[in-house]
Structures are given as C-alpha cells and as structure tokens.
Amino acid sequence: GASDRFVAMAALLTRVSSVPSRTPRAPGPFFHRGATAASVGPSSRRRRACPSKPTKASAEGAASPAAETASDDAADADDDAWGPWDPPLPPLDPHPPILSWYVARDLIEEWGEIANSAEDIVIASLDFDVSTVELRLTEDGVRFPDADPRSPPLVTWPDVVAIARDEKGAYVLREGERAERFQVFSEGTSRAVSLMPSGPGLAPTALIAGFSMHRFGVGVDPMEDTARKIAAVAPIRKGARVLDICTGLAYTASMARERGGDVTTVELDPAMTEMCRMNPHSAALFSGDIRQLYGNAADVVPTLPDDSFDRIIHDPPTFALAGELFSEEFYGHLARILRKKGRLYHYIGDPASKSAGNVARGVVTRLKQAGFGGVAIDYDAHGIVATLDGHVKINGSTKPRGQKYRGKDQL
Structure with missing residues (x-):
C-alpha cells in the first residue's frame, strides 16, 4: 500500500x-563557428583559458586567433542582412x-x-x-x-x-x-561548471566554483534578472545592433534577440557553450540568429568597428577575476563602438552593498574619463547605465529599496 x-x-x-558523477574532463578542440579541424591550425585550437591581461604577442601588436576571427566577423556587422550564422556547436537532437x-x-x-x-x-x-x-x-x-x-x-x-x-x-x-x-570542465577556471536548477517553472543558472551566475531568490529568478538588464537599455528596436559581452548561458543574448535586436555575443570560455547546448533555455544561441564570437573581450572588443552598436550589455565576472574589463582603456573601446544615441549597461552587483558600491564609484569615474557623458546607477538591474550624449533615462530604480533617492545616484 x-x-x-x-x-x-x-x-x-x-x-x-548522492549520485556519483563522472570525473570532469576537458572538452576537445573547440573551433570558431563554421570552422573545421582541417581549416584551423594547431596553434589556434586552444583558446586562452581565463580572463587575464593581454598576451605578450597581443601587447606587441600581433592579433590572437580569437581576435582575428572576431575582426573577420566584425566586417560583416555593417551588412544590411543579419545572419543566418552557423551555430557555435551542433544542437543536441x-x-x-x-x-x-x-x-x-x-x-x-x-x-x-x-x-x-x-x-x-x-x-x-x-x-x-x-x-x-x-x-x-x-x-x-x-x-x-x-x-x-x-x-x-x-x-x-x-x-x-x-x-x-x-x-x-x-x-x-x-x-x-x-x-x-551534468558538468563540464572549464579550462578557464580549472574547475567544473554545472547547471543548477532554480526551482519549478524557472530556467536554471550555472554554478561556477560554487557561485551562481545569476541572482535569484527573493522574487528574482535568472530570467527576471536578465529582463532587468535588458530593461536597463530599453527600448531595443527591430534591427538594433546589440553587443552582449560575456555570453554565459545566453539568456541576455536570447532575450535581446526576442526584442528584435541583431545580437553579437562574446564568450571567453567554450565550456559555457557546452552548458548552453545542454540547457533547453539556451536554445536560441544555436538558432542561427545570434552571432557568437570567442576570446577575451579585452582582446575582441578593440577589433570591432567604430559606431557599430546601438546597445551594449556588459556583464563581466567580478573585478578580481577580470580587472581588464573594468579598465578605462576597455571603456574607451566601448565608447568608440557605441553609436551616438546608444546605451551601455554595465553589471556591477548590488550597488547598495559595500563591495559593489566601492566598485561602482571607480566604474563611474572611469566611464566618464573614457567619454561617457551621462552615467547613472540602476538599482533594479544591479548595474550602471551610461550614454555618450549625457542624457540618461533609468527604466528601473535609481535608489536602493527602502531608502530615499540620493542625488549622487545620478552621476
């Protein structure tokens, strides 16, 4: 009974x-979209594994394989037609x-x-x-x-x-x-990356070194987190060129595409593409409607053409892991590739927290020094919104929940 x-x-x-899992193993050779083992030389089969300073060759002016493929693709960005793009990996079927x-x-x-x-x-x-x-x-x-x-x-x-x-x-x-x-070994972190269920009816997040890729709980799930980031740069009109820096599970790229944007997304770690391939909520990445570039964004973004994006969504790892993605030099390239009436969103974590608040102050200063005329904190989106023309309209909250508006939040 x-x-x-x-x-x-x-x-x-x-x-x-527990259910034992297999020992994580490094993925095999990973090629840029449309490439084959025959067309990619041995030196370019392994991507640089973690966010770090530019390599010596890069510093001396020699373009890395990732930068070369990004540059080749960027030449297509001004074409009227968008896609279809070869998926970064064949979809699982x-x-x-x-x-x-x-x-x-x-x-x-x-x-x-x-x-x-x-x-x-x-x-x-x-x-x-x-x-x-x-x-x-x-x-x-x-x-x-x-x-x-x-x-x-x-x-x-x-x-x-x-x-x-x-x-x-x-x-x-x-x-x-x-x-x-399910887990994939990341060469970038030398650790396993796994899919983490968020709960009934919700898209999963990724668990990296014990930390969740998205904030969820207290009314915020991974898709709500993504929606707030998208709202920070709204509206995304049909045909708007959108750059998504740090693909992750491709929720941002997918949602921007749903809004009508022509999306280019940059990812450092091929292990994350394996995660997307296994995650049904990441299926849009393999639809041919999103252009995927690989490499450290600090190397890829400088190869992109001037005035080529209407919206930029910059969602980097922490400052401690990817400091070059918080530098004035990098922000200068973001200003260069952003169109005059464009908008930038920069994730920093909860601005009301002490740690993210300290990061935010430095980010604001460097964004202004890099040429952004308008900078404001969006507390709902846990980030900073910036424009070149000095006019910033915040779609979310400009103050921490439960606190009065502080003039210094519009900076």
Missing part, C-alpha cells in the same frame, strides 16, 4: 547519499532527458499516491519545464510509456531519491545507466 511505499522511500533516503530535484520529489510523491490505483502514468518535465512528457512509474524505476518493460528503467528509484536531495545539480538520464550529474 501507500504506507509501504513511503517506508521503502525513507529507507532509500537513509542509504543513498534529440536532447537528452534531464532530471532536477523538484521533479524527482514530485515523482516520489506520485509513486506513493498511485499505490492503490491502476493508473501508473504521470506527467513531468525533463527539460527544466520547457515541455512535459508522460512517464510510467514501476517497481524498479521510471520509464517512458512505450519502453520495453523488460528493459532497464530510464532512472532507478535509488537515483531518483538521490537527485531529490541535490538542489544544486541537474542529472542526465540514459536508459540502463546511472543518472549522471
């Missing part, structure tokens, strides 16, 4: 601590099923409730709530309804229980195999 099933599940909870903790808990609950019922089919999502599928619950695990009942289950109950206990992992399911926590 139902009580017996709950007792069995409780016993599993005491025995199962079919996409493997992914089980997250909240779906695993639902399956356990459903298994207990159908004990006295002839119906063993449930509806669940195996792609972070992008779609739903039918699943059959059986004594040894979970199957697709049309699967051979004599074959191994898609996922066993011990694995379901273990996944239900792990709120920071997403697990790939393959019939007859242990569920595997």
